[in-house]
Amino acid sequence: MVDAVVSFVVERLGDYIIQEAGFLREVKDEVLMLKNELEWMQCFIKDAEQKQVEDAMIRKWVSDIRDIAYDTEDVLDSYLLNCSRGHNRGFLASIKKNSCIFHQEKIDLYGIGKKIETLKKRITDLKRKREFYRLEDICNKGEGTSNDLGKLKELRRVTSFVVEENVIGFEDDAKVLLGKLVEDEPRRFVISIYGMGGLGKTTLAKKLYHNSAVVNKFHRRAWVSVSQDYKTEDLLRRIIKSFRISYSTIELEKMNTEDLERHLHDSLLEHSYLVVIDDVWQREAWESLKRSFPDSNNGSRVIITTRIKDVAERSDERTHVHKLRFLSQDESWKLFSDKAFRNVTRDEGLEELGREMVQKCVGLPLAIVVLSGLLSTKKPQEWHMVRDQIWRHMRNDSIHISYLLDLSFSNLSYQLKLCFLYLSIYPEDTEILVEELIRLFVAEGFITQEKDQVMEDVAKNHLDELIDRSLIQIERIYHGKVETCRVHDLLRDLAIEKAKELNFVHNYIDSAHSNVFSTSCRRLYCQNLPVLFIRLPSLRSIFLSAGGFDFLIGANCRGFRLLRVLYIQYYEATPIACNSFPEEATKLIHLKYLGIRNSCITCLPPSISHLQSLQTLDFYSFNSSINLPTELSKLQDLRHLIGEFEGPLQIENLTNLQTLKFVSYQSWAKVNTGKLINLRELHIDSYSVKDEVKFSFDSIAKLKSIIILCVELFYKHFFDSLEPLSHCPALLDLQLDGKMKRLPRDMHEVVPNLECLCLRNTGLEDDPMPKLEKLRSLIFVELLYKSYGGKKMVCTSKGFPRLEKLVVDLDGLEELQVEEGAMKMLKSVVISKAMSSKLRIPEGLGSISVTTRK
Structure with missing residues (x-):
């Protein structure tokens, strides 16, 4: 386990020697020697850990190596920080190029030289102790195999499209419980699924929740995870959102428990509903929610999953208890x-x-x-x-x-170990956003740059590897891609235990693991940053689920100068959401990831340009937009820019930019896009414009790397020719929301590699199928609200050869005709509730899952 930390630091030392040569020139040899010493230590670490030797001296020796590795990283990061103090990063770049030596820098070089010498002495002392106490002999007494069981298979390139989680063994259980869910009994009752951790309670509940018969029966469905530490108000808000009940976000956040109960109860009175309450640990959890769910004698149901028999059996006066068995x-x-x-x-x-x-x-x-x-x-x-x-x-x-x-x-590689341990930073039962996790992996330095591969793709491969090993579970799939994931409680406990042992992550929210806190902790998650954490000089990452920037004000800021990740997630519409960005935060020059979500910040200061290492800038807020300063163009390392952006976009020189969302068409139209050679994901909208405007794809044609393109226009707007998209060979996912009377005749030549297509409000007058079916790469198609106004669609023989999922929500459509030989790979058809009674679906699709949605 410690080998992962040492390997990580060794790799960072290598990066320092290459990238910071201008600063390290007079101590480069010392840094290289330190790197070599740690590499030699690695050999014994791996052997000692793999042997699983239960010896106090071995454990102490390995622990000391961990501390030396962390201290090495601190020394170099602090040195670079001192070199940059008093200068902006642009000026520092010129220092590197010209190899200028300042008096202050000479002092720093002398200081770092002494610190490196101290670290080398500590390593020498550890080597002496290893020999004196004959630790090799102690280790060799333990039986076992070395970690060199052969190299892990090379990470395979996983297709973007995945199948749902394996549910082998639940067929009989699912059949019994499905019968209970859809039976004619009008009274509401609870189905309790219980069994030990790892039996598959949540997997079985998911199988039922997504069953087509269940989807068709219940007007409304919701899913909420409870866990051991919960707040009733938070559960009620999440249930309301999961039910997609109409609400004002701001008003919802202001409601107390009684108001939330009443709102939920009244919203469900006229509807049959299914709610899954997953991972319940106390009877009180359901009792606190029970009165919010009316029994209107319309067949509504509640599913509870729990590990505890007493919770399952005493959940409700009408309860069907199902003990989950072990597999045969x-x-x-x-x-x-x-x-x-x-x-x-x-x-x-x-x-x-x-x-x-x-x-x-x-x-x-x-x-x-x-x-x-x-x-x-x-x-x-x-x-x-x-x-x-x-x-x-x-x-x-x-x-x-x-x-x-x-x-x-x-048995994981050290990079995969770091990625897995990092998951412990998320609270229990958190639904983790995959694209966010990938950016964090890159920002934390866990990802090694591989030849001809984008680091985000390497990070995605790491995540896929953890999924393949069943260490991470797929939670939600969108457009055929894994959108969110989660970690099983038992695996999260493992990650927490090992991360805590390494001082790698400390989750202060989790009361079971927050009693002991080390000042050398590298990463911290908590709701509010308590005063006692003000002095944590080794922190590299802070995750806050509330609070503000107070901990950065004044002298306190010096205690966080080595931060690489700062992420603050405000509760939606919280009254304490920050509305101004502090200048102090722009002094955190090591920052690679800055995420401030759901704040009320409307502009960033020009000094944001000091954050020259920044890779991700995420200021997305559901209720406010943000203006960007012209100085943003100086952030040459910026890869992901996320928020509701208004006004001028000075991004032409951001040649490393990969993600840009969400921007208005007015702003985008003024951007010279020729230099954005690495832009892969772009989201544009023009809802704020009231005049009829034609959207041109000419600027998109210059984006040679674009993979995901989403354009949402005001309903009066319309698209011009899609022909410019023929210059975007990498385009795989196209989402269009806006008027477009007809599709190009040669659509298959315009976007030949397209895998996902979503049309909404396009107002097509002709059947789109004859043109879309020629797109031989299409796997996922959505035809949504007012995308086509006709009554019939026809798919001819051999059309859509790779299509796996078709979603149709068209009020006027009455017939979907599919000729024999078409859609051979089709697995799922989803239609709207309104269409279910009138749409004729061919018998040839009878064996395919056909479900309805609201």
Whole structure:
């Protein structure tokens, strides 16, 4: 585990030597020597940790190496900070180029030289102790295999489109519970699913929640996760939002518990509903919500998942209790083999080994999928080694889940270890936004630049690898791509434990893990930054779910100068949301990620240009827009710019920019887009313009790297020719909201590689299918509100050869005709509730999942 931290620091030292050569010139050799010493230490660290030796001296020795690695990073970051003090970063760049030496810099060089010498002495002392106490001999007494079980398979390039989570073994359970959900009993009742952690309670609830019969029966559905620490008001707000009940966000935040209960109750009176209350730990949780859900004798249902039998059995006076069973041997083997044999050829010997290990999982799905995820990365000859490791740590002739999770973690590369540990920064049951997580991985420095690959793509591959190993669960898919994910409680506990041991992350919200706090902690999550945390000089990342910038004001700011990530998430419409951006924050020159969400900030100061290392600037707010200063153009490393932006956009020189959302067409039209060679995602809207305006795609044609393009226009606006998009070969996802009387005849030549298409308000007069079906790469198609006004659509033979999902929400459509041979890959059709009674769907689609939505 410590090897991940040391490897990370060693790589950063290498980056320093290359990138900061101008500053480090007189101590470059010392830094290189320090890097080499840490690399030598790594060899013993990996061996000691892999042997699992329970020896206090070994643990102390490894802990000391961790501290040296962290101190090394602190010394260099502090030195660079001192060199930059009093200068702006643009001026510093010229210092590097010209190799100018200032008196202050000479002093700093002398200071860093002494500190590096001290670090080297500490390493020498550790080497002496290793030899004196014969730590190698102690370590070699422990049995086990070394970490060198062969290199992990090269990260495969995962397709953007994924299948839903495997639900093997729940067929009978799902059938029984589905019958309870849709039976004619008019009274509302509770279905309680209970069982130990890792049995698949949430997975089964999801299977039911998304079942087409359930979707069609209930007018409204909602899902909320409770967890051990909850607030009733927060649960009620989240339920209201999940139900998509109309509300004013500002008013909703002002409501107290009684107001929220009344609002939810009144909104559901005339509707049949299903609500899933996931991960309940106390009976009081449902009791606190119960009166908000009316029993209108219309067949409404509540599903509760819990680990606790008493909670399940005493939830409600009308409760169907369902104890989730363990998987049978046949079910366990199918669940295991579907993943474990993806990358190796199955033979009799491997199958015998696999069955032997699966049997020891005693039918626990989480244990099985983690084991199969681990073995899927191993060569056939390495399966014996894994089996031997597991056998030495069995309890009562079965695999203990905690050891299996630990083993899966220990077999990760150091980059994947860091990414997994980072997940502990999120509160329990958090739905994690994938694109945000990827940007944080890059900002934290976990991602190594690989040849001809964008770092964000490498980070996405890391995330896919963790998903493949079943260490992360897919939560929500949008346009066929994983949009959000989450971490199982047991895996999150593992991440918290190891992150805390490394001083890697401290989650101050989680009361079970916040009793001990180290001043050398690197990353911190809390609601408000308490005074006692003011002096944390080693902090690299701060995540706040409330509060403001008070901790940066005045002298306090000096305690946070090494920050790389600052993320503040205000509660929606909170009265304490910050409305001004403090100048002090622009002194945090190491910042790579600055995210201030749902604040009331409307402009940024010119001094934002001091943050020359900034990669992500995220000021998105649901209720306010923001103006950007012209000095923003000096942020040459900026990769992601997110917010509701108004006014001039001085972004022409931001050649590294990959993401820009959300901007008005008026602002975008004035941008010289020729230099934005790396822009991959662009969101444009013109809802604020009242005059009829034609949208031109000419500026888009210059964006050679564009992958996702979303254009939303005011209903009077209309699109001109899509022909300029033919110059965008990378375009995969196109979302158009605005008038467009007809599609181009040669649409398949304009956007030949398109995989996702969403049309809304386009007002097409002709059937779009004859043109769309020629787009041979299309996988996902949405035809939404007023995109087509006709009554019939026809898909001809061999059309849509790769289409997997079709979503249609067209009030006037009465018939969808699909000729034989069309849509051969189609898996799902989603139609609107209003269409369900009148739309004729061909019999050929009978075997495909057809669901309705509101």
